[in-house]
Amino acid sequence: MKTTIVIPAFNEEKTIGKIIKSVARYGDDVLVVCAKKSSDDTKKIAKSMGVRVVVDNGRGKGDAIRVAIGKAKGDILVFFDSDGSHIAADIPKIVAPIKKGSVDMVIASRMLGGSEELHGSFSKFFRLFMSMCIAQIINWRFGKGIADTQNGFRAIRRSVAKDLGLKADGFDIETEMVMKCYKKKYEIVEVPSMELARECGESGINLWIMGGIYVWRVFVNLF
Numbered sequence: 001m002k003t004t005i006v007i008p009a010f011n012e013e014k015t016i017g018k019i020i021k022s023v024a025r026y027g028d029d030v031l032v033v034c035a036k037k038s039s040d041d042t043k044k045i046a047k048s049m050g051v052r053v054v055v056d057n058g059r060g061k062g063d064a065i066r067v068a069i070g071k072a073k074g075d076i077l078v079f080f081d082s083d084g085s086h087i088a089a090d091i092p093k094i095v096a097p098i099k100k101g102s103v104d105m106v107i108a109s110r111m112l113g114g115s116e117e118l119h120g121s122f123s124k125f126f127r128l129f130m131s132m133c134i135a136q137i138i139n140w141r142f143g144k145g146i147a148d149t150q151n152g153f154r155a156i157r158r159s160v161a162k163d164l165g166l167k168a169d170g171f172d173i174e175t176e177m178v179m180k181c182y183k184k185k186y187e188i189v190e191v192p193s194m195e196l197a198r199e200c201g202e203s204g205i206n207l208w209i210m211g212g213i214y215v216w217r218v219f220v221n222l223f
């Protein structure tokens with residue numbers, strides 16, 4: 001099975017080069033999805049490194065993930081953020097359960113592996129709280145015991161990703177992916193992986209706006 005490492009990137013010129021280098025050895029190819037709304041040199045740097053680069057439609061991270069699902073060539077897609085939050089050496093253990101057989105999606109779990117992004121300030125606490133509430137609702141609805149429904153670092157069979165019919169344009173795409181996998185009886189497992197603090201800049205998530213979108217996304221996928 002071939003593996004494509006998908007890197008969504010919105011104004012990440014400071015880290016994109018390093019991230020591409022760090023993940024390349026773990027996949028058969030690398031696909032960088034640059035944000036149409038990027039205003040820095042992310043795209044130029046990615047292209048100069050000889051990997052495939054596509055541009056999203058300017059609607060957000062979910063849009064970028066959907067573009068990648070349509071354009072990637074691998075049988076397995078690994079989504080890996082470009083801000084330095086994930087550990088590239090964990091990619092083999094995220095992909096392994098899919099390669100072994102019956103698993104369809106593997107989430108790199110911060111709840112099992114720890115996170116530098118979910119503790120400290122009030123906004124980090126609120127994010128963790130929201131994330132736990134969403135996991136609880138999903139577990140109640142589908143009779144599961146998942147701990148981290150939202151980490152961007154994950155692997156999925158491309159055929160499964162295509163079959164989900166994802167609609168989210170924003171950061172709610174990860175939650176939608178989990179709910180639709182459960183609805184369609186696809187198997188998800190979590191593997192521990194530490195989330196590091198992003199290396200520079202700030203998260204694109206505005207909690208007050210995204211909070212409402214997350215609630216809506218969970219609600220429309222409940223029944």
Ligand SMILES: Nc1nc2c(ncn2[C@@H]2O[C@H](COP(=O)(O)OP(=O)(O)O)[C@@H](O)[C@H]2O)c(=O)[nH]1
Nearest residue numbers: 008009010033034035060061064081082203204
């Ligand atoms: N292509 C694309 N990538 C995005 C967009 N928004 C965020 N990203 C990337 O998605 C990843 C996660 O975004 P980030 O702001 O760190 O969110 P957080 O990790 O959930 O706090 C990063 O690699 C961003 O560069 C977007 O609109 N388009």
Ligand SMILES: [Mg+2]
Nearest residue numbers: 081083085198
């Ligand atoms: Mg991040």
